[in-house]
Amino acid sequence: MASPRLPLEGIRIVDLTIVWAGPSGTVFLGDLGAELVRVESLQHPDVNTRGQTRIPKAALEGGGGGQFPKRDPGDRPWERSASFQYSGRNKISMTVDLERESGKEIFLRLVQKSDVVFSNYAAGTLEKLGLTYPVLREANPKIIMVYFPGFGLSGPYKYFKGFGTNMEALAGLTALRGYTDMDVTVNGSVFQADAAAGAMGAFLTLLALHHRNRTGKGQFIEMSQAETTLHHLSQAWFQYAMNQRLLDPMGNRDGAAAPQGVYRCSGDDNWVAITIEDDKMWATFCDVIGRPELSHDPRYADIVNRYKHQDDLDPIIAAWTQDKRHYDLMHLLQGRGITASAVISHREIFDDPHLQARGFFKQVELPGVGLFPHAGPVYKMSKTPLKEPHRAPLLGEHNEYVYKTVLGYSEEEYQQFVRDQHIGDTYIDLLPKPQGVSP
Amino acid sequence: MMQQQLAGDVLALSDVTVVDISTGIPGSFCSKLLADFGADVIKVEPPQGDPTRSLGPFPGDVPHPEKSGLFLHLNTNKRGVTLDPSSPSGQVLLRRLVGNADLLIESFGPGKMTDWGLGYEELAKVNPRLVVLSISNCGQWGPYKDFKLSELTLYALGGTLHHTGIPEREPVKMALTVIQFQMGQVAAIAAMAGVMVSKWQGVGQYIDFSLFEAQAGTIDRGGINILTSAYNNRQPAIVRAGPDSFRTIQPGGVYPCADGYVQITSGRPEWFKRMLKTLRREDLLLEERYQPFPDCLYRADLKDEIDALVFEWTLQHTKRECQELAQANEWPITAVSTMEDLFTDPHFRGRNYFVPISHPIAGEFEYPGPPALPAETPWKPGRAPLLGEHNQEIYCTQLGYSLEDLGRMREQGVI
Numbered sequence: 001m002a003s004p005r006l007p008l009e010g011i012r013i014v015d016l017t018i019v020w021a022g023p024s025g026t027v028f029l030g031d032l033g034a035e036l037v038r039v040e041s042l043q044h045p046d047v048n049t050r051g052q053t054r055i056p057k058a059a060l061e062g063g064g065g066g067q068f069p070k071r072d073p074g075d076r077p078w079e080r081s082a083s084f085q086y087s088g089r090n091k092i093s094m095t096v097d098l099e100r101e102s103g104k105e106i107f108l109r110l111v112q113k114s115d116v117v118f119s120n121y122a123a124g125t126l127e128k129l130g131l132t133y134p135v136l137r138e139a140n141p142k143i144i145m146v147y148f149p150g151f152g153l154s155g156p157y158k159y160f161k162g163f164g165t166n167m168e169a170l171a172g173l174t175a176l177r178g179y180t181d182m183d184v185t186v187n188g189s190v191f192q193a194d195a196a197a198g199a200m201g202a203f204l205t206l207l208a209l210h211h212r213n214r215t216g217k218g219q220f221i222e223m224s225q226a227e228t229t230l231h232h233l234s235q236a237w238f239q240y241a242m243n244q245r246l247l248d249p250m251g252n253r254d255g256a257a258a259p260q261g262v263y264r265c266s267g268d269d270n271w272v273a274i275t276i277e278d279d280k281m282w283a284t285f286c287d288v289i290g291r292p293e294l295s296h297d298p299r300y301a302d303i304v305n306r307y308k309h310q311d312d313l314d315p316i317i318a319a320w321t322q323d324k325r326h327y328d329l330m331h332l333l334q335g336r337g338i339t340a341s342a343v344i345s346h347r348e349i350f351d352d353p354h355l356q357a358r359g360f361f362k363q364v365e366l367p368g369v370g371l372f373p374h375a376g377p378v379y380k381m382s383k384t385p386l387k388e389p390h391r392a393p394l395l396g397e398h399n400e401y402v403y404k405t406v407l408g409y410s411e412e413e414y415q416q417f418v419r420d421q422h423i424g425d426t427y428i429d430l431l432p433k434p435q436g437v438s439p
Numbered sequence: 440m441m442q443q444q445l446a447g448d449v450l451a452l453s454d455v456t457v458v459d460i461s462t463g464i465p466g467s468f469c470s471k472l473l474a475d476f477g478a479d480v481i482k483v484e485p486p487q488g489d490p491t492r493s494l495g496p497f498p499g500d501v502p503h504p505e506k507s508g509l510f511l512h513l514n515t516n517k518r519g520v521t522l523d524p525s526s527p528s529g530q531v532l533l534r535r536l537v538g539n540a541d542l543l544i545e546s547f548g549p550g551k552m553t554d555w556g557l558g559y560e561e562l563a564k565v566n567p568r569l570v571v572l573s574i575s576n577c578g579q580w581g582p583y584k585d586f587k588l589s590e591l592t593l594y595a596l597g598g599t600l601h602h603t604g605i606p607e608r609e610p611v612k613m614a615l616t617v618i619q620f621q622m623g624q625v626a627a628i629a630a631m632a633g634v635m636v637s638k639w640q641g642v643g644q645y646i647d648f649s650l651f652e653a654q655a656g657t658i659d660r661g662g663i664n665i666l667t668s669a670y671n672n673r674q675p676a677i678v679r680a681g682p683d684s685f686r687t688i689q690p691g692g693v694y695p696c697a698d699g700y701v702q703i704t705s706g707r708p709e710w711f712k713r714m715l716k717t718l719r720r721e722d723l724l725l726e727e728r729y730q731p732f733p734d735c736l737y738r739a740d741l742k743d744e745i746d747a748l749v750f751e752w753t754l755q756h757t758k759r760e761c762q763e764l765a766q767a768n769e770w771p772i773t774a775v776s777t778m779e780d781l782f783t784d785p786h787f788r789g790r791n792y793f794v795p796i797s798h799p800i801a802g803e804f805e806y807p808g809p810p811a812l813p814a815e816t817p818w819k820p821g822r823a824p825l826l827g828e829h830n831q832e833i834y835c836t837q838l839g840y841s842l843e844d845l846g847r848m849r850e851q852g853v854i
Contacts, residue, residue, distance in 0.1 A: 004636050004640045004642040004644075005636075005640060007632050007635040007636050007639070024657070028625075028628050032632050047707070048707075056733070056734060056737065058734055058737035059737060066667050066670070066671055067667055067670075068670065069670040069671075070670065070671060071671060082664075082666035082667040082670055083666075085666055086665075086666055148811075151786065152790055154789065154790055155785075155786040155787070155789040155790040156785050156786050156789055157766075157786040159766075160762075160766045160771075160773070161766065161769045161770070161771045162704065162771045162773055163704045163706075163771060165702055165704050166702050166704055166771055166772070166773040167773075168702075169693070169700075169701075169702030169773050169774065169775045169776065170702075170773040170774060170775075170776055171776065171781070172776050172777065172778055172780075172781055173613070173614055173617065174693060174700075174702060174775045175699075175700070175775050175776065175777050176614035176615060177611070177612070177613050177614035178611060179604070179605075179608065179611055182605075183695075183700075184693050184700055184775065185692065185693045185694065185695060185700065186604075186605050186693075187692070187693050188603070188604075188605075188679075188692065189692075190599070190603060190613055192613060192617055192621065195621055195657060196620075196621060196624060199621065199624040199625050199627075199628060199657070200624060200810055200811065202628050203472060203624065203627045203628050203631060204811050204813065206628065206631035206632065206635060207451045207452065207476055207631065207813070207816070208451065208813065208816075209635070210451065210452065210455075210631065210634070210635055210638070211449070211451040211452075211813075211815070211816050213635075213638075213639060214449075214454060215449065217815055219813055219814050219815035219816065220813075220814045221811055221812065221813040221814065222811065222812045222814075223810065223811035223812070224790075224811075226787075227787070227790075227792055227807070227808070227809070227810055227811075228810040228811070230781070230807045231468075231512075231620065231807045231810055232615075232616075232617045232620035232621065232624075233614065233615060233617065233778075234508065234509055234512045234513070234615075234616075234620070234807075235495070235496060235508065235509055235615050235616070236614070236615060236778050237508075237512075237778055237781075237806075237807060238496045238508025238509065238511070238512060238804070239495075239496040239508065239778070240778035240779060240782065241508070241778075241782075241804045241805055241806075242496055242497070242498040242499075242508055242804060243496060243498065243499065243500065244779075246777050246778060246779060247615075247778075249614065250614075251611055251612075252591055252609070252611055252612050254589070254590070254591070256494060257589060260589070260591055261609075262591070262595070262600070262609040262610050262611070262612075263609070264609065269601075271595075271601070271609060271610060272595075273591050273592045273594075273595035273600065274592070275589035275591055275592055277587075277589065334583075334585075334586050334587065337587065338587070339587040339588060339589050339592055340592060341586070341588065341592040341593075341595045341596040342595065342596070343595040343600050343601045343610055344595065344596055344597070344601065345601040345602070346601070346602070346664040346665055346667070346668045347668050349655060349665060350665075350668075350669070353582050354577060354581045354582045354583040354651070355651075355652070355655065357581045357582055358578060358580070358581045358649075358652070360652055360655065360656070372666060372669045372670065373665070373669050374665075374666065375655060375656035375665055376656065377656070378625060378648075378649075378652050378653040378655075378656040378657060379625075379626075379629045379646055379647065379648040379649070379652070379653065380578075380646065380647040381629075381632065381633065381636075381644055381645075381646050382559075382644045382645040382646070382647075383636075383642055383644040384632070384636055384642075384644065
């Protein structure tokens with residue numbers, strides 16, 4: 001039997017996304033076979049997604065630039081940054097200036113030929129452009145629009161500016177995480193709100209496509225990043241709703257499993273994470289670390305007591321782990337049925353034998369640079385092979401395909417759009433300035 | 440598949456039937472998302488109840504299997520039945536249940552379902568269009584397939600734990616169980632992909648969903664950091680950097696204010712100007728030491744001056760004042776909210792986000808509301824089922840067992 005088609009084969013999605021939340025959401029849909037048309041402009045470099053167009057020398061001298069292959073931003077850094085290579089995978093790029101009427105016409109023609117418009121532009125941006133859902137629906141009555149500005153489309157914060165870091169702060173995550181003995185000002189960003197919203201956006205798109213397949217109807221879906229993120233903080237929410245009590249950051253600890261922590265291992269900045277889930281696991285652990293007497297100590301008799309006395313246990317555990325390799329400890333402890341893992345760094349993860357055995361990383365070619373491993377699709381379907389990752393598009397790389405094949409413009413019209421600076425492959429600001437001619 | 444014309448309002452997934460026999464947050468959150476948008480989700484618990492029922496918070500801190508805040512939240516809009524999948528009669532029941540279902544979600548770990556005669560091949564004989572979504576720690580095969588993981592160790596293995604925290608200290612996890620919720624969110628994408636292929640193409644299949652891979656391949660490390668590392672021969676290491684500085688003098692991170700903390704996001708040169716406007720110190724840009732702009736943003740010797748200005752300003756204002764004043768100039772600052780703040784926040788209240796949901800034993804509480812607002816196919820509020828609440832409705836009315844059968848199965852501890 002032939003393989004089933006990818007679930008989104010033949011589905012075209014207009015990708016109006018910036019920064020992380022939006023672009024990471026459509027990545028999921030590209031894996032499922034959708035054609036993702038990233039709409040960009042020569043007039044407004046999308047520095048939040050592709051990165052800065054010029055990297056200040058001071059930044060490179062200060063040790064920056066790691067985003068680029070061999071720390072070299074090249075002449076066109078916006079086509080080389082690691083963040084865009086990830087969030088642009090399996091996407092195609094067209095350019096059009098949406099601020100002009102002629103650009104809007106081109107865009108609406110694209111909407112006619114598409115199934116979904118997916119955007120996380122700030123509230124107000126599409127209103128200003130006159131490209132709201134009613135306008136899109138007039139162009140294509142079956143269009144689905146998934147729109148998730150950070151704070152939603154109503155309420156006093158509608159026009160607030162913010163990134164994932166702001167959403168996770170506003171939704172309550174930031175106040176709940178971090179070390180127990182330091183205040184939250186040491187908390188760096190984790191971008192969890194971006195991840196949450198991106199995945200939610202992808203799910204909503206599938207839901208709306210499924211519904212359209214049943215009914216023939218498109219629809220508008222509004223989502224707020226902060227409101228999606230709050231669902232992930234269930235225990236803190238209900239602690240307040242039920243008992244009007246606020247939770248403090250718990251560091252690496254957990255009242256329902258103790259001891260639990262991250263302990264230093266041999267080598268430079270290597271660590272092992274350990275969770276002792278129950279009394280039986282505790283007894284085995286005491287045996288493994290050569291301290292069987294601890295399992296009979298009443299101070300550590302059950303989870304409640306071990307949690308209470310974890311400050312006493314931590315140095316004992318750390319003394320045992322400190323001269324051992326983190327990977328060795330993971331295997332030793334897992335071999336005895338104890339929940340433990342190496343704290344795997346981004347450098348080590350390529351060599352992880354499990355991910356290698358499962359073929360998780362895929363080699364992706366970056367022109368003029370070489371092959372680099374990318375994370376592949378994150379689940380495996382037995383009959384539907386998901387799309388292999390392909391590199392992010394160059395700016396305007398697919399203009400010819402989109403304008404001519406998809407939108408049906410003639411060669412003459414295409415050339416006119418080039419002259420009008422809708423179509424191009426370099427930001428206008430970076431083009432050589434025309435030389436002044438003396439009278 | 441032919442389009443069915445449905446009359447009137449319809450929930451997006453009202454044609455989807457899900458049997459969820461998983462335990463833990465990822466599977467339950469995945470099926471909650473499906474249920475809240477209209478799928479008929481049958482939550483299958485062991486006769487003694489889903490272990491999540493024993494996890495708090497509980498009203499008044501008194502544990503009760505029908506009052507776990509986590510359970511109540513994760514299982515809204517589901518119907519509940521009980522069965523013991525390790526008993527032969529329980530296995531018969533589960534086979535009957537999936538006979539009419541589109542999706543089965545399980546999380547028993549590699550091999551378990553097959554041992555019980557409930558492996559994919561067996562279930563596909565009953566229902567060839569069935570999708571089985573197996574959520575496991577490290578997938579169904581490979582060297583780590585039997586690993587035990589917790590929130591912390593999962594984040595250590597596949598997530599960004601290694602560089603979360605400050606350089607002088609051990610890496611520190613995110614709050615609560617956010618990773619497992621995120622995994623449920625991603626699993627819902629896999630679930631929909633499977634259901635769509637089944638509904639549209641008539642093909643069922645098996646989905647191997649590994650939490651390790653879903654972590655490694657989605658956020659942060661899976662994206663930027665893995666590639667950044669690959670680009671540079673895995674050097675240098677991305678280290679725990681603490682608050683965001685982005686190598687410039689721009690403020691960024693969590694700052695103390697008059698009544699708590701605010702989050703300042705740093706990053707772009709224009710924002711530095713918006714900050715100075717908010718602080719009424721645009722005059723600084725005329726000073727010699729700030730020439731040329733934006734190169735001055737990389738001058739480490741200016742950092743203390745800027746920090747002092749920002750601290751002085753934040754400490755004079757409450758979090759909501761900081762937010763209002765900064766946002767008026769499009770400088771991205773938001774409050775670092777506590778749950779108490781959220782309860783009274785005019786924005787979420789103004790959007791009617793929180794929804795009261797009442798439950799016959801736990802009582803009425805406000806729950807986090809719709810994560811999204813599909814205009815045609817609403818999100819619906821609903822409550823979690825009592826243990827075995829729908830045994831009779833589903834086993835007798837739907838599957839045709841008699842009340843005597845039900846009594847016998849109850850006596851045998853099957854349900």
